[in-house]
Amino acid sequence: MTKKIGFLILAVWLSAQPIYSQDQSKADSLFSVWQSLDSSDASYLPVLYDLSYYESDPARVIDYAEQIVRIAQHQQNVRYQVLGAMSQGQAHLVQSNFEEALRSFFPGLELAIANDMSREAGQLQSSIADTYVNSGNFDNGFTYYKRAIANLEKVKDTISIATLLINLGDAHFSNGDISEAGDYFTQSLTLFETLNNEEGTAFNLGNLGMVYAEQGKHLQAEDHLNRAIEIFERRQSFYPISVFLTYIADIYLHNGDTPQAIKVTLRSLDLAQEHGLKSEISQAHLKLSEIYEASDDESKAFYHYRQHITIRDSVNNIETVEALANERTEFEVSQKQAELDLVEQQRKTQKAYSTAAFVGLGLLSLLAIVLYRSNRIIKRSNQIIAQEKERSEELLLNILPHAVAEELKRKGKVKARKYDSVSVLFADFVGFTSYSQHLSPEDVVQTIDEYFTAFDKIITKNGLEKIKTLGDGYMCASGLPVESTDHAVSVVGTALEMIEYVHHKTQNMNEELALDIRIGIHSGPVVAGVVGLKKFAYDIWGDTVNTASRIESHSIPGRVNISESTYQQISSQYVCEARAPQEVKGKGSLQMYFVSHPKTQS
Numbered sequence: 001m002t003k004k005i006g007f008l009i010l011a012v013w014l015s016a017q018p019i020y021s022q023d024q025s026k027a028d029s030l031f032s033v034w035q036s037l038d039s040s041d042a043s044y045l046p047v048l049y050d051l052s053y054y055e056s057d058p059a060r061v062i063d064y065a066e067q068i069v070r071i072a073q074h075q076q077n078v079r080y081q082v083l084g085a086m087s088q089g090q091a092h093l094v095q096s097n098f099e100e101a102l103r104s105f106f107p108g109l110e111l112a113i114a115n116d117m118s119r120e121a122g123q124l125q126s127s128i129a130d131t132y133v134n135s136g137n138f139d140n141g142f143t144y145y146k147r148a149i150a151n152l153e154k155v156k157d158t159i160s161i162a163t164l165l166i167n168l169g170d171a172h173f174s175n176g177d178i179s180e181a182g183d184y185f186t187q188s189l190t191l192f193e194t195l196n197n198e199e200g201t202a203f204n205l206g207n208l209g210m211v212y213a214e215q216g217k218h219l220q221a222e223d224h225l226n227r228a229i230e231i232f233e234r235r236q237s238f239y240p241i242s243v244f245l246t247y248i249a250d251i252y253l254h255n256g257d258t259p260q261a262i263k264v265t266l267r268s269l270d271l272a273q274e275h276g277l278k279s280e281i282s283q284a285h286l287k288l289s290e291i292y293e294a295s296d297d298e299s300k301a302f303y304h305y306r307q308h309i310t311i312r313d314s315v316n317n318i319e320t321v322e323a324l325a326n327e328r329t330e331f332e333v334s335q336k337q338a339e340l341d342l343v344e345q346q347r348k349t350q351k352a353y354s355t356a357a358f359v360g361l362g363l364l365s366l367l368a369i370v371l372y373r374s375n376r377i378i379k380r381s382n383q384i385i386a387q388e389k390e391r392s393e394e395l396l397l398n399i400l401p402h403a404v405a406e407e408l409k410r411k412g413k414v415k416a417r418k419y420d421s422v423s424v425l426f427a428d429f430v431g432f433t434s435y436s437q438h439l440s441p442e443d444v445v446q447t448i449d450e451y452f453t454a455f456d457k458i459i460t461k462n463g464l465e466k467i468k469t470l471g472d473g474y475m476c477a478s479g480l481p482v483e484s485t486d487h488a489v490s491v492v493g494t495a496l497e498m499i500e501y502v503h504h505k506t507q508n509m510n511e512e513l514a515l516d517i518r519i520g521i522h523s524g525p526v527v528a529g530v531v532g533l534k535k536f537a538y539d540i541w542g543d544t545v546n547t548a549s550r551i552e553s554h555s556i557p558g559r560v561n562i563s564e565s566t567y568q569q570i571s572s573q574y575v576c577e578a579r580a581p582q583e584v585k586g587k588g589s590l591q592m593y594f595v596s597h598p599k600t601q602s
Contacts, residue, residue, distance in 0.1 A: 024236035027054040039071055045080045052087045056236055059276060061091035065104075082108045082120050089127055094239060096279040098135045102128065119160070122151030126164055133171050141171060162191035162200060169207060173214075182211040202231035206244045218251045225251075242271040242280040246287045253291060261291050282311040302433070306471045400530065400538050416529035422479035423491040423523040423566060424545055425464075426552035427455070427498060430516045432472040448472060451515070454501055462494045467540060477540060480528050488523050488569035492595055495519045495560040503558065520552025522563040550584045551592060560595040567593045575599055 030051040037044045045068060052064035068084030071077075085108025092101040105128045112121040125148035133141035145168060152160045169184030185207045192200030209224030225244045232241050245268035252261035269284035271277075285308035292301035407414050429435070429451075436444045452469060459466055459476050463484075467475045478494070479487030499517065506514040524544035531539050547563065555561035567576055576593040584590050 024054070024056045027051055027056065030054060045071060045075075045077065049080065049083055049087070052084075052091075056238060057275060058091040058094045062088055065091065078111055078115050079117075079120075082112050082115075082117060082124075084108075085111070086120070086124055086127065089124075089131075093127065093131055093134070095276060096134070098131050101131045105131065118151045118154045119157050122148045122155075122157065123160055125151065126160065126167060130167055130170075133167075133174065138171065138175065145171075158191060159195060159197065159200070162188045162195070162197075165191070166200075166203060166207065173207075173211065178211055178214050182208060185211065198231060199235065199237075202228045202235075203240065205231075206240060209244065210247050213247050213250060218254060222248060222251050238271045238275050239277055239280070242268045242275075242277060242284070245271075246280075246283055249287055249291070253294065258291060258295055262288065265291065278311055282308050285311065298433070306473075310468075310470055414530040416527050417481075418525065418527050419480050419483060420525050421483075421487070421523060422477050422526050422540075422544070423488045423521055423569075424477045424526065424540070424548035425475065425491050425495055425519060425521050426549050427474040427495075427517055427519045428552055429472040430518055430557045432515070435515055447515075451502070451505075454505075455498055458497050458501065459494055462490050462497075464491060464494055465538070468537065477526070480526070480540070481538075488521075488566050489573055491521055492560065492562065492566070492570050492574055493598075495521060496595065496597070499558060499560060516557040518552065518555035518557050519560045520548055520550070520555050520562070521560065521566050522548035522551050523566040523569060547584075547587065547590075550587060551590075554582045554584065554592060562593050562595055564591045564593075567591075570595075573599055 030047060034044075034047045034051050037047060048064055048068055048071075052061050052068065055061050055064065065084045065088030068080055068087065072080035072084055085104050089101045089104030089108070092098075092104060105124050109121060109124040109128065111117075112124060125144045129141045129144035129148060131141075132138070132144065145164065148164060149161070152164065165184045165188035169181040169188065172178075172184065173181035185204050189201060189204035189208065192204060205224045206228030209221045209228060212218075212221035212224060225248050229241050229244055229248075232238070232244075245264045249261040249265040249268070252258075252264065265284055265287045269281065269288070272280035272284055285304045289301045289305035289308060292298075292304065429448075439447070452474060455474055455476075456466060462478075464476045464478045465480060467477055469475070476491075476494075478484065478491040484490070498519065502515065502517045506516070522544055524542070524547070526540045526542040526544050528538065528540045531537050551561055551563050561579075562570070562576070570576075575596040575598070577596060579592045579594060581589040581591050
């Protein structure tokens with residue numbers, strides 16, 4: 001059984017009750033009510049908050065929560081500032097945006113503590129603990145769990161305490177304490193059933209199902225997981241279904257039913273992709289990789305593992321979260337130390353004045369020296385900050401397209417933009433696995449670097465935008481971020497140059513060490529933007545990207561394979577060979593063409 005990393009996030013949907021409870025049918029009806037209200041209406045904030053509470057799409061929840069906080073600040077409404085911060089942080093946590101989650105939770109916690117809101121403070125501390133544990137910082141996580149319990153017991157908040165038991169069970173599960181996790185889940189299940197809380201009951205059923213799965217009790221595991229999924233399907237709550245399905249896939253795989261294991265994992269992947277659940281997308285790809293590897297389908301296993309690694313690396317920016325965690329811990333310690341230092345300094349000062357006046361004068365002189373030196377240090381620090389800012393801006397321009405980088409500097413974020421027509425190119429080395437067996441890892445990386453460096457120069461010359469590399473795969477696009485009408489012509493010309501470069505480089509090589517490349521191109525609409533908060537990446541999404549990948553996989557070594565839409569745009573300038581329609585998974589039968597050469601060239 002494969003242990004799931006990051007499964008503890010299941011509890012966040014309940015950990016701030018009543019903060020986040022998916023029920024899309026209620027959200028849809030509330031949306032109509034909310035649209036009919038003016039922001040000055042007394043019921044505007046309560047309705048908007050209820051809408052964020054029931055909405056199943058985390059991205060929409062973040063938008064609603066931002067509006068709650070902004071309006072509540074304007075109205076000086078502390079309660080809704082706290083609730084909005086909680087709702088916003090929960091949605092970020094569901095999407096595995098750990099740093100953003102903490103940046104939402106901490107201001108809300110400070111407001112709650114300052115205004116004696118023990119219940120909300122406990123709920124926020126529980127959510128902060130969830131975030132730390134998900135990022136691997138168990139020490140900070142357990143610290144905040146203890147603080148949360150203390151606050152919730154003050155107000156006898158049974159439902160939040162029941163949720164905390166889920167969180168503690170999750171933490172022990174993630175640490176490998178499976179039996180102890182099961183005890184916490186059982187206690188929580190009893191409380192939620194007593195409260196007649198269907199959602200809490202469903203989470204505990206699913207969690208116990210995962211415990212049974214880890215213990216090899218497959219019949220009990222499948223029964224509990226299916227009961228949980230049935231409840232969440234009725235509530236249109238898709239995130240936990242995505243997680244639970246990968247465990248059901250494990251059970252099918254254990255029973256030797258590989259086709260059914262693939263089927264339920266693909267359903268998990270579809271749900272995760274539809275709702276932007278990055279961690280679950282990564283886990284679904286990992287599970288598919290394991291299933292195909294067990295079936296000796298190395299090609300599909302490698303493809304899904306590569307997708308898992310790419311998405312996992314975009315999620316697990318652990319260094320940033322740990323730095324924020326340490327920063328917060330150090331801040332709290334420094335606050336306590338500052339209080340102690342102040343008391344001690346007052347005692348010394350009083351003693352000094354009672355002993356002799358000249359001692360006080362000496363201290364004042366010393367303080368003047370310290371202030372003078374501090375002022376010099378501050379000026380020097382500001383110079384260093386200015387230099388580092390200049391360096392970071394230069395680096396940003398090397399990472400992102402110029403227009404995108406400028407927008408990011410001006411607004412602090414980049415708004416996703418739709419392009420009606422671009423051309424997307426995928427290139428992949430053929431037989432790379434067998435090729436890499438003949439060289440050391442260092443030589444393999446050096447070789448790929450030589451090819452990709454050459455490709456970078458070719459696309460830069462032709463005005464294309466590099467999107468990313470995935471292992472031995474290369475992806476670029478034409479027609480963005482600056483739109484153009486000849487993007488298809490540009491990308492096809494680029495593809496032929498890449499084929500020619502590879503052919504020229506390998507024609508005199510030993511056959512075992514020679515690489516070949518295949519290319520696929522498709523034209524259509526995409527959405528482009530910047531993903532992540534650190535290690536910024538400009539990326540594109542949409543059916544056009546998926547189709548281009550499929551077109552590439554149906555190409556052959558040394559050829560440029562294009563779709564019908566690309567062919568329509570370049571047929572007047574390039575000689576192409578029509579192929580028999582190809583069956584493409586998820587697309588049906590597609591007409592494709594091989595590009596031969598420009599019509600001006602015989």
